[in-house]
Structure formats: structure tokens, C-alpha cells
Amino acid sequence: MQIGILGLGTVGTGVVELIEKNKNIIAKRLREEVHVKKVLVRDLNKQRTPLVEGKITDKFEDIIEDEEISVIVEVMGGEEPALTYIREALNRGKHVVTANKEVVAKHGKELFEISAKKDVNLLFEASVGGGIPIIRPMKQCLSANEITKIMGILNGTTNYILSQMTEKGKGFDEALKEAQMEGYAESDPTDDIKGFDAARKLAILSSIAFNTRITPDQVYTEGIDSISQSDIQYAKEMGHVIKLIAMGKKHENSVEVSVTPALLPKDHPLASVGDTFNALMAEGNAVGPVMFYGLGAGKMPTASAVVADIMETKRSNNGSKLYCTCFNHFDVMDPGQSHASFYIRLRAFDKPGVFAKIAGAFGKNQISLAQVIQKNIINGTAEIVIVTYDVPFKNLQEALCEIKTYKEQVVEVSTVIRVEGEHK
Amino acid sequence: MQIGILGLGTVGTGVVELIEKNKNIIAKRLREEVHVKKVLVRDLNKQRTPLVEGKITDKFEDIIEDEEISVIVEVMGGEEPALTYIREALNRGKHVVTANKEVVAKHGKELFEISAKKDVNLLFEASVGGGIPIIRPMKQCLSANEITKIMGILNGTTNYILSQMTEKGKGFDEALKEAQMEGYAESDPTDDIKGFDAARKLAILSSIAFNTRITPDQVYTEGIDSISQSDIQYAKEMGHVIKLIAMGKKHENSVEVSVTPALLPKDHPLASVGDTFNALMAEGNAVGPVMFYGLGAGKMPTASAVVADIMETKRSNNGSKLYCTCFNHFDVMDPGQSHASFYIRLRAFDKPGVFAKIAGAFGKNQISLAQVIQKNIINGTAEIVIVTYDVPFKNLQEALCEIKTYKEQVVEVSTVIRVEGEHK
Numbered sequence: 051m052q053i054g055i056l057g058l059g060t061v062g063t064g065v066v067e068l069i070e071k072n073k074n075i076i077a078k079r080l081r082e083e084v085h086v087k088k089v090l091v092r093d094l095n096k097q098r099t100p101l102v103e104g105k106i107t108d109k110f111e112d113i114i115e116d117e118e119i120s121v122i123v124e125v126m127g128g129e130e131p132a133l134t135y136i137r138e139a140l141n142r143g144k145h146v147v148t149a150n151k152e153v154v155a156k157h158g159k160e161l162f163e164i165s166a167k168k169d170v171n172l173l174f175e176a177s178v179g180g181g182i183p184i185i186r187p188m189k190q191c192l193s194a195n196e197i198t199k200i201m202g203i204l205n206g207t208t209n210y211i212l213s214q215m216t217e218k219g220k221g222f223d224e225a226l227k228e229a230q231m232e233g234y235a236e237s238d239p240t241d242d243i244k245g246f247d248a249a250r251k252l253a254i255l256s257s258i259a260f261n262t263r264i265t266p267d268q269v270y271t272e273g274i275d276s277i278s279q280s281d282i283q284y285a286k287e288m289g290h291v292i293k294l295i296a297m298g299k300k301h302e303n304s305v306e307v308s309v310t311p312a313l314l315p316k317d318h319p320l321a322s323v324g325d326t327f328n329a330l331m332a333e334g335n336a337v338g339p340v341m342f343y344g345l346g347a348g349k350m351p352t353a354s355a356v357v358a359d360i361m362e363t364k365r366s367n368n369g370s371k372l373y374c375t376c377f378n379h380f381d382v383m384d385p386g387q388s389h390a391s392f393y394i395r396l397r398a399f400d401k402p403g404v405f406a407k408i409a410g411a412f413g414k415n416q417i418s419l420a421q422v423i424q425k426n427i428i429n430g431t432a433e434i435v436i437v438t439y440d441v442p443f444k445n446l447q448e449a450l451c452e453i454k455t456y457k458e459q460v461v462e463v464s465t466v467i468r469v470e471g472e473h474k
Numbered sequence: 475m476q477i478g479i480l481g482l483g484t485v486g487t488g489v490v491e492l493i494e495k496n497k498n499i500i501a502k503r504l505r506e507e508v509h510v511k512k513v514l515v516r517d518l519n520k521q522r523t524p525l526v527e528g529k530i531t532d533k534f535e536d537i538i539e540d541e542e543i544s545v546i547v548e549v550m551g552g553e554e555p556a557l558t559y560i561r562e563a564l565n566r567g568k569h570v571v572t573a574n575k576e577v578v579a580k581h582g583k584e585l586f587e588i589s590a591k592k593d594v595n596l597l598f599e600a601s602v603g604g605g606i607p608i609i610r611p612m613k614q615c616l617s618a619n620e621i622t623k624i625m626g627i628l629n630g631t632t633n634y635i636l637s638q639m640t641e642k643g644k645g646f647d648e649a650l651k652e653a654q655m656e657g658y659a660e661s662d663p664t665d666d667i668k669g670f671d672a673a674r675k676l677a678i679l680s681s682i683a684f685n686t687r688i689t690p691d692q693v694y695t696e697g698i699d700s701i702s703q704s705d706i707q708y709a710k711e712m713g714h715v716i717k718l719i720a721m722g723k724k725h726e727n728s729v730e731v732s733v734t735p736a737l738l739p740k741d742h743p744l745a746s747v748g749d750t751f752n753a754l755m756a757e758g759n760a761v762g763p764v765m766f767y768g769l770g771a772g773k774m775p776t777a778s779a780v781v782a783d784i785m786e787t788k789r790s791n792n793g794s795k796l797y798c799t800c801f802n803h804f805d806v807m808d809p810g811q812s813h814a815s816f817y818i819r820l821r822a823f824d825k826p827g828v829f830a831k832i833a834g835a836f837g838k839n840q841i842s843l844a845q846v847i848q849k850n851i852i853n854g855t856a857e858i859v860i861v862t863y864d865v866p867f868k869n870l871q872e873a874l875c876e877i878k879t880y881k882e883q884v885v886e887v888s889t890v891i892r893v894e895g896e897h898k
Binding site: 075080175361373 | 611775
């Protein structure tokens with residue numbers, strides 16, 4: 051099997067190294083050897099692994115026009131030119147293996163249509179959860195189930211930051227800086243900390259789980275940059291941890307998709323997923339809850355998924371492909387309609403009648419309070435933490451809008467976080 | 475797709491019910507409907523689900539000779555006549571889906587050879603871990619990895635018993651009785667509590683992970699019936715929990731396979747797997763650690779795996795089967811050669827020189843002690859708990875043999891349990 055690789059960054063180098071490192075076991079399992087024939091790079095003069103000597107090119111044509119290359123591996127990342135290259139490769143009847151969540155999440159429909167027409171594979175296990183088997187197990191092993199819910203930690207950078215804040219008591223900025231020093235966060239960390247990366251992965255997984263096309267712009271997305279050490283501490287007091295949770299839920303005729311920080315009870319299976327680890331829980335109407343756990347990013351874990359997909363292009367060569375399965379057309383639920391229990395931290399003036407005023411705004415919007423903590427009086431203001439029962443998000447938003455107008459009573463609404471698995 | 479089912483016990487009934495319950499989504503995903511055409515039962519007069527009306531037979535020939543039936547689903551359990559039926563079905567060119575760990579573990583080699591010769595599928599995802607995707611992810615998604623270690627909780631009955639002993643303080647007999655009342659344990663629980671069931675599953679998983687044929691009789695197996703509430707309490711004091719752990723390790727030219735109780739540190743990912751849940755961790759040389767978690771048994775979880783395999787027989791119809799991959803021939807390591815840290819609980823007479831004598835036996839066999847607890851003095855005897863550093867099992871056995879001869883000093887050696895993840 052001759053393959054062409056587009057991109058020789060961290061993941062591309064990992065793919066080349068893994069194919070060399072495990073070549074014997076790969077050849078035995080596949081009953082065929084895998085050879086890297088050509089690699090597309092931007093800069094021909096940069097120092098590269100000796101494994102690609104004589105194989106690099108800066109012209110896409112050199113690869114796409116090579117008749118011996120049957121599999122194109124796209125590991126450049128970013129929307130363009132990756133999308134153009136993948137489209138062209140499929141149109142030329144070559145199998146495509148990609149780790150590109152952005153392209154798959156945004157352009158999956160178009161690309162799957164081409165791959166079906168040309169009867170070639172479009173495989174993307176590495177686009178979600180790094181090396182953790184998730185997409186194939188969902189598509190194949192759980193195929194007899196109606197999936198009712200998926201819920202996971204899909205971004206290692208934010209999980210590292212939140213773990214550092216929880217375990218080491220660090221502030222958000224300090225934890226982010228450390229993540230950047232450790233190489234877990236980019237110099238521009240926006241995609242991670244704002245939840246955009248997790249939203250792309252959730253779009254891919256929800257499309258598979260609920261058999262309906264979901265794109266990243268349909269995912270209600272909040273980041274973790276508003277979470278402070280105070281929130282971590284309050285959560286701890288209440289027996290919870292804060293995680294960035296990607297969630298998809300099937301309702302009767304709609305699908306709810308969100309990426310938001312959430313308080314999880316300490317004994318929730320996702321609560322103990324630390325550091326840069328990822329995990330996905332899926333609930334099927336036959337299998338019940340299942341969880342997949344492992345390293346969600348990194349050179350060799352991601353290469354593990356890419357190379358397995360390369361090997362699968364051989365097995366799936368005879369009409370036995372993983373088709374696009376988005377045969378449903380469910381609406382995406384308006385985030386205001388979604389129900390949850392919420393944690394709200396706010397600062398108010400420490401004087402009589404203030405709490406009554408705030409409580410009144412919740413009451414008017416049919417919001418019952420499950421828990422109230424008031425402390426940390428500083429300069430005449432008090433910190434108030436409120437946990438609501440399960441309420442429509444819209445009602446909460448209206449109550450908070452109103453509370454923010456109480457300039458005589460309320461200094462600021464500091465944080466609003468969903469609470470999972472309680473107060474129903 | 476027309477299928478024939480052998481056996482209509484719990485799992486068989488679950489398969490029939492699931493095919494009916496999710497028929498729409500199954501037909502859309504498969505692009506074909508699945509029909510149960512005939513079901514083999516022992517007793518034609520027994521009350522059955524109305525879903526099989528007009529479909530039951532007590533003659534295997536009615537099913538095997540039906541040309542329309544392309545997939546035989548074996549969910550009878552037990553070695554015979556299941557083995558004979560599976561062999562015959564494969565020989566007749568029918569795909570076989572089975573949940574039968576005993577047959578697969580003991581006769582996998584022969585059956586795989588027939589399935590390869592006849593170019594039909596032999597699928598058995600349900601034989602390990604109920605509905606949890608494990609076998610396919612290992613065979614496909616991790617195929618670019620050399621697997622160095624697998625470690626899991628593969629028996630729900632024993633995990634339920636140990637969880638009850640740990641969380642509710644119950645004794646072994648009481649917890650077993652409760653498991654039987656809840657339907658989690660058979661009236662003859664030998665296969666579960668002695669570790670035989672887990673050993674069969676480990677044989678299957680090790681064969682896949684290390685690409686070398688392992689049979690249940692090669693697995694060093696200990697049960698949980700010697701574990702007492704004292705052991706649970708000592709483990710707790712040391713920050714550990716006791717689990718029945720199935721473990722496979724790749725050494726240079728051999729494979730170590732064992733099912734034994736083990737002390738796990740509380741923060742180990744397998745430590746929080748409670749009740750009847752199962753989980754498998756696998757370590758790959760690229761992917762690092764991954765874990766699969768879910769319900770390891772039960773009617774609908776098991777049916778979930780069986781029906782997914784039925785659906786896969788269509789996809790894998792064109793030479794794209796999951797072949798047997800036992801192309802290596804590794805020896806199984808003599809259990810005496812395996813290394814571990816051990817917890818030993820014994821009772822000795824409370825008089826001078828006793829501990830020196832015991833410690834001497836360990837020292838003579840090159841065993842260093844990491845931890846010693848002595849308490850519970852009753853009628854002149856003291857309970858002593860010793861945790862060793864990492865030692866060859868053979869050395870420990872020799873030391874214990876010698877200690878058992880110290881009739882003047884030692885009343886009994888009560889328990890010996892492996893300790894995972896520490897004292898290296």
C-alpha cells in the first residue's frame with residue numbers, strides 16, 4: 051500500500067514514525083506493507099526526520115497525480131487548503147484519511163457525498179479524541195442502539211487547565227500559561243478555551259450518534275475563561291468538580307447540542323478524567339451507558355488513529371465502507387429551551403432586602419432555588435452562590451437580565467455554570 | 475437479511491426484542507431489514523415472547539438447512555452442542571455471531587480456520603464485556619499499536635460482590651447470596667467466583683492483543699472466595715480497593731496472563747468501576763492507555779453487541795472480514811516467574827521472636843517488605859499484614875511454604891493478594 055501524506059507537522063511526523071516503528075506488526079495484521087511514498091510540505095529546506103528523505107515535495111500535484119498512491123492522509127489542519135485537497139483526492143478516486151475536525155465538522159456533507167459517489171473511504175477517527183476509539187465503535191459496535199445522549203470531555207487543553215485549577219489551586223491565567231509552556235495550549239488559545247474546538251468535535255459525534263447532520267455553528271458554546279478559583283472552591287464545597295462538557299441529547303423531534311462548563315458530582319465517571327485525558331460517554335437504549343477514555347491529543351496517540359484508518363482503507367475496499375449515516379433531519383433545539391440546574395455566583399451589596407430582591411427575580415421566572423451560600427463579605431459587598439433546580443435556560447436568562455438592572459443591590463453576576471446529574 | 479437464532483434464554487430473547495424495538499433505525503443504518511426467521515429451543519411448549527410465534531423449532535436441521543438464512547446467531551451458552559452447531563454452520567457457509575466465550579476461548583483456532591476456509595464471518599463481540607465495544611476496537615482501531623498490556627474487570631458478578639463488601643461492609647457469603655437474589659450470580663456460582671469466566675474472556679482478549687493463541691487453561695487463575703472483610707478493611711486503610719483483575723502482559727518473548735484478586739490504588743481508573751460494570755484498559759505503544767467501560771452482562775447490553783455483529787456480517791461480506799490474527803507464537807510465562815508486589819495477611823502467636831522468624835523466611839527468599847501492620851490480638855494470637863516490594867511470585871511461594879512449617883509461631887496464612895501500581 052502506497053500512501054501520500056499532506057503535512058509534516060507534529061501529527062504528520064508521528065504518522066511517518068509510527069509506520070516505521072511498528073512496520074512488522076502492521077504488515078502482519080494487514081497482510082500487506084504500508085509505504086509512505088510522498089509527503090507534502092510547505093518549506094523544502096526545513097530540517098525533517100530522515101525517514102522522509104527523498105520523499106518530500108511542495109507540490110500537491112506530485113502526490114495527487116501519482117497513480118501508485120491509493121490513500122491520501124491529510125494532517126495539515128485548518129480549513130484551507132486542506133478542504134480543497136481532500137475534495138480533489140476523493141474526486142480522483144483516492145481514499146482519504148484525515149485528522150481534520152474543522153473540515154469534517156463544517157464540510158462533512160459535501161465530502162461524504164463525493165466519497166459515496168466515487169466509492170472510496172473518507173475516514174476521520176483521529177478528528178475526535180485523538181487515539182481513543184470513538185467514531186468506529188459508535189458507527190459499528192453501537193449500531194443496534196438508538197443513542198439518547200452523548201456527553202464528554204473532548205478538549206485536552208481546557209481539561210488540563212481546569213485540572214490544574216482544581217488540584218493545584220492555580221488561577222485561570224496561571225494555569226493557561228503553564229499549559230502553553232507544556233505545549234498543551236497554542237500561543238493563541240482561543241479555539242480551545244472558548245470551546246470552539248470541542249464544539250467541532252461534538253458536531254461530528256452528534257451527527258453520528260443521532261444520524262442527523264450537525265454543524266459547529268449549531269452548537270451552543272461557552273468557554274472556560276470566566277471560571278475562577280472561587281468557582282472551583284464552591285464546587286468542591288458542594289462535592290463537585292468543574293469540567294468543560296460537550297453534550298448532545300436526543301429529544302422527541304430535536305437534538306440539543308452544547309459545549310459549556312459544568313459542575314459534575316465527584317463520583318460521576320467523567321469527574322475523574324484528569325490532565326489532558328479525554329472521555330466520551332454514550333447512552334444507548336439497549337447497551338446503557340458506555341465510556342471511552344484515553345489521550346485525546348498528542349503526536350503518537352493521534353498517529354495511532356490515523357494509521358489504523360489507513361489500514362482500514364484496505365479492509366473496506368469492497369463496498370463495506372462506513373457510509374454517511376445522517377438519514378434523519380432533526381432540528382437543533384433553541385438553547386433557551388434546554389433544561390438544566392444552574393450554579394450562579396454574584397456579588398451584591400450587604401444590606402437589608404437585597405437577597406429578597408434577588409430571590410424575587412428568580413421566583414417571578416418560575417425558578418426554584420436548591421441551595422444558597424452567602425459569604426466573603428468585602429467592603430460592604432457579599433458573594434452569593436445560588437444553585438437552582440432544573441429550569442429552562444430561557445427563564446434563567448430572563449431572571450439574570452432583570453437582576454443585572456438592580457444597580458442598588460447587585461454589583462455583578464460573576465459566573466453562571468450548568469450543574470449535571472442533580473437537582474432534577 | 476434472514477437470521478436463525480440458536481437458544482431463547484435471556485440473551486436470545488433480548489436479541490429478538492432488540493431487533494423488533496429498534497427495527498427502523500437498524501434498517502436505515504444497514505440499508506436492509508433484519509428478520510428473525512427461525513429460533514431453536516429445547517422445549518416447544520414453554521411460554522415465549524409473542525415475537526417468535528410460528529418461528530420456533532426444536533430441530534437444528536430446520537435452521538441449518540434453510541437456504542434463506544445467512545446468519546446463525548448462537549446464544550445457547552455452554553460448550554456443547556453449541557460448538558457442534560457453530561462448526562456445522564460455518565462449514566455450510568453461513569456467518570456465525572456468538573456470545574459464547576467458552577466456545578471461542580477453547581475452540582477459537584479450529585473455528586477461525588473453518589471461517590477463513592469458507593470465507594464467512596465468525597463474530598463474537600458479545601463474548602467479552604457484554605455490550606461494551608472491546609473486541610472490534612482492539613482489532614481495528616488499535617491495529618497500528620503493539621499492545622504491551624491489557625488489564626480489566628471482566629466479570630460483573632465478582633465485581634458486584636466485591637463492591638458490596640467494600641461499600642456496605644458485607645461478608646463474602648452475604649454478598650454472594652445477595653448477588654444470587656438480584657439475579658447477578660448463578661445458583662452454582664463457581665465459574666464466576668473462582669475466576670474461570672474471567673479467564674475465558676482474558677484468553678480471548680490476550681489472543682487478540684498479543685496476536686498469539688491463548689487458551690483458558692493457560693491463564694493463572696485465582697478466585698475471590700478467600701477474600702474476607704478484614705482484607706477489604708486493610709486495603710482501605712492503605713488507600714486501596716480489592717478487585718478481581720484480569721491481566722495480560724507482553725514480555726520479550728512470552729506473555730503473562732492471570733486472573734487474580736488485586737489491590738488497586740483508589741485513584742486507579744479501574745478502582746471506581748463499581749457494581750456489575752466491566753472495564754478494560756489497554757496500553758498501546760503509540761496510543762498510550764485507553765479504557766472501555768460499560769455494562770458487562772445483562773439481556774439488552776449483550777443483545778446490543780450481538781445485533782451489531784449481525785449487522786456487520788453484511789458490511790464484511792467481501793473479503794473485509796476480521797481475520798484471526800494469531801500469527802505470533804509466544805510462550806505463556808510460568809506464573810512463578812511473574813513479578814508483583816504482594817499483600818499477605820497471616821495470624822501468628824503473640825510471643826517474642828515470632829516476627830523475626832517470619833521476616834527471616836522472607837529475607838532468605840530475597841523478599842523486601844514495604845509495609846507491616848500488626849494488630850487485632852485475640853487469645854494470644856496477632857494478625858499481621860505484610861506488603862512486599864516487587865518480587866518473583868516463585869520466591870513468595872517458597873517463603874510462604876516455609877512460613878507454613880513454623881507451627882510454633884504461625885497459626886495460618888490467611889490471604890495472599892497481588893498489589894497493583896505500587897511498591898516497584
